[in-house]
Amino acid sequence: MSTAAIRIQAVTKSYGALKALGGVDLEIAQGEFFGLLGPNGAGKTTLISSLAGIVRPDGGSLEVMGHNVVSDYRNARRNLGVVPQELVFDPFFSVRELLRIQSGYFGIRSNDDWIDEILASLDLTGKANANMRALSGGMKRRVLVAQALVHRPPVIVLDEPTAGVDVELRQGLWHFIRKLNRDGHTIVLTTHYLEEAEALCGRIAMLKSGRIVALDTTENLLRRFATHSLRVRLQQPEVGLALGGAAAEEGGWIEFGFDSYQDVESLLARLREANAGLVEMQLGAPDLERVFVEVMNRA
Amino acid sequence: MRDPQSHVMPAPAPRIEPMPVDSPLTGFRTLLYKEVLRFWKVSFQTVAAPVLNAVLYLVIFAHVLDRHVTVYGDVSYTAFLVPGLVMMSVLQNAFANSSSSLIQSKITGNIIFVLLPPLSYREFYAAYVIASTLRGLFVGAGVLLVSLPFVDLPIANPLWVLVFALMGGAILGSFGVIAGIWAEKFDQLAAFQNFFIMPLTMLSGVFYSIHSLPQIWQNVSHFNPFFFMIDGFRYGFFGQSDTSPWLSLGVVVTCFVVLAVLTLTMLGRGYKLRS
Numbered sequence: 044m045s046t047a048a049i050r051i052q053a054v055t056k057s058y059g060a061l062k063a064l065g066g067v068d069l070e071i072a073q074g075e076f077f078g079l080l081g082p083n084g085a086g087k088t089t090l091i092s093s094l095a096g097i098v099r100p101d102g103g104s105l106e107v108m109g110h111n112v113v114s115d116y117r118n119a120r121r122n123l124g125v126v127p128q129e130l131v132f133d134p135f136f137s138v139r140e141l142l143r144i145q146s147g148y149f150g151i152r153s154n155d156d157w158i159d160e161i162l163a164s165l166d167l168t169g170k171a172n173a174n175m176r177a178l179s180g181g182m183k184r185r186v187l188v189a190q191a192l193v194h195r196p197p198v199i200v201l202d203e204p205t206a207g208v209d210v211e212l213r214q215g216l217w218h219f220i221r222k223l224n225r226d227g228h229t230i231v232l233t234t235h236y237l238e239e240a241e242a243l244c245g246r247i248a249m250l251k252s253g254r255i256v257a258l259d260t261t262e263n264l265l266r267r268f269a270t271h272s273l274r275v276r277l278q279q280p281e282v283g284l285a286l287g288g289a290a291a292e293e294g295g296w297i298e299f300g301f302d303s304y305q306d307v308e309s310l311l312a313r314l315r316e317a318n319a320g321l322v323e324m325q326l327g328a329p330d331l332e333r334v335f336v337e338v339m340n341r342a
Numbered sequence: 343m344r345d346p347q348s349h350v351m352p353a354p355a356p357r358i359e360p361m362p363v364d365s366p367l368t369g370f371r372t373l374l375y376k377e378v379l380r381f382w383k384v385s386f387q388t389v390a391a392p393v394l395n396a397v398l399y400l401v402i403f404a405h406v407l408d409r410h411v412t413v414y415g416d417v418s419y420t421a422f423l424v425p426g427l428v429m430m431s432v433l434q435n436a437f438a439n440s441s442s443s444l445i446q447s448k449i450t451g452n453i454i455f456v457l458l459p460p461l462s463y464r465e466f467y468a469a470y471v472i473a474s475t476l477r478g479l480f481v482g483a484g485v486l487l488v489s490l491p492f493v494d495l496p497i498a499n500p501l502w503v504l505v506f507a508l509m510g511g512a513i514l515g516s517f518g519v520i521a522g523i524w525a526e527k528f529d530q531l532a533a534f535q536n537f538f539i540m541p542l543t544m545l546s547g548v549f550y551s552i553h554s555l556p557q558i559w560q561n562v563s564h565f566n567p568f569f570f571m572i573d574g575f576r577y578g579f580f581g582q583s584d585t586s587p588w589l590s591l592g593v594v595v596t597c598f599v600v601l602a603v604l605t606l607t608m609l610g611r612g613y614k615l616r617s
Contacts, residue, residue, distance in 0.1 A: 131451035147372025148459035150363030
């Protein structure tokens with residue numbers, strides 16, 4: 044059995060009375076595209092920072108590719124690339140200088156071939172010699188990704204990488220990250236854009252108040268928690284409500300939930316028998332947003 | 343939006359290995375290089391401006407006092423003043439380098455790029471302190487070079503000059519690391535500089551021999567470690583000093599060891615850097 048890309052065991056962290064992490068256990072296999080979701084203050088960034096050695100947990104242990112992040116921090120950090128949430132940069136240097144310096148911090152002196160490859164992949168070649176101050180927000184965000192990749196880490200953690208980023212850049216970024224994942228890099232993603240997590244992640248953990256409240260493949264989460272929905276507009280809406288539908292907030296829609304598409308037929312039959320008068324109909328597939336809301340409400 | 347292929351558990355992926363390390367010292371060297379490059383890129387502000395400041399002190403004080411004051415019997419006031427100004431520049435700029443670099447990195451958040459890599463806290467300390475010492479030496483050398491046309495300056499013991507310059511730079515570089523880590527705002531750092539570093543520097547005998555002071559102030563001066571840094575440095579030029587150069591060396595080495603241990607303890611515990 045191969046070494047886990049990330050192994051987190053019973054990790055706790057408190058800031059005074061606030062318990063940021065309350066005993067987190069998590070294992071992520073090599074090659075996974077993993078999502079870490081949760082509301083603000085759930086402990087996602089604390090967990091990532093613990094993995095990166097920025098936060099020192101009160102208890103438990105964390106490993107990256109089998110290397111303990113405290114006792115074997117040099118190897119753990121060589122195996123990890125972190126794209127921080129904040130848009131931070133060093134204003135004294137050009138993009139290429141920054142990437143060379145970042146390579147050097149990881150012990151790599153001659154790294155221009157790989158740096159050129161990253162710059163090209165992130166569409167930054169034309170800005171290689173520009174000072175960081177001269178770049179747009181989107182470009183700075185891409186430089187942050189490049190900095191996390193200079194040492195070609197097997198495990199890459201992206202903490203809200205698309206916050207405040209336009210659609211075009213977001214698509215380009217995901218295309219590149221997917222390629223890295225196909226090449227064998229393990230990707231851990233935190234995001235508030237749940238449709239992104241649903242589209243990209245094979246497995247997802249949801250955190251609330253420093254604890255994991257759901258952990259499964261994306262498919263299973265969608266199957267376990269979310270229901271299909273049927274939205275109808277009726278000539279006699281009261282009939283729909285009497286049959287168990289819920290009034291939507293806008294547009295006079297009435298919503299029914301059900302577990303499988305087989306249930307649609309009997310529902311439509313009952314509406315027809317009651318002379319509800321079907322005007323319009325929409326069918327909704329389960330999505331991660333519903334799962335997320337349901338999990339958070341239950342936890 | 344969903345990509346069905348991304349939802350299956352991963353197939354055995356090719357194992358990725360991080361890039362091999364060229365040398366165990368590359369990380370430290372790079373941090374040192376980056377810290378030197380940081381001040382060198384703005385050398386007009388970090389080197390040329392302090393040299394000009396020191397030369398203005400020299401011109402004004404020498405013009406006013408040279409004909410009225412001699413020190414150590416036959417040393418002119420201008421000659422006496424130059425080593426003091428050189429050392430003052432070394433000390434102030436060594437402090438400014440590490441403290442400003444760290445507070446800027448903390449406030450802008452880019453300190454994370456130094457905290458994420460596999461650098462030890464000892465490498466962190468050594469890189470910041472050596473870079474600070476180098477900046478101090480650059481400015482000190484600049485002040486010395488610009489002063490030479492004004493004065494005939496002997497160098498009796500070059501080794502003492504070098505040792506005290508290095509130790510002074512390292513002490514204030516360490517102070518700068520402590521202040522840069524402790525301060526959370528620029529005004530806290532300014533307070534550290536204005537209410538601690540500056541008075542100790544100005545009251546250390548840069549502009550006068552402590553033998554010109556009343557006895558009580560001579561005694562008080564012996565509690566100021568900056569006095570020993572400057573007096574020992576001056577001994578390297580004239581072979582004479584206000585107090586024993588060996589005592590100065592002992593105080594300076596002790597100060598350095600105490601500050602190095604304190605700074606390394608702070609860094610090792612991650613004080614205000616790793617929560």
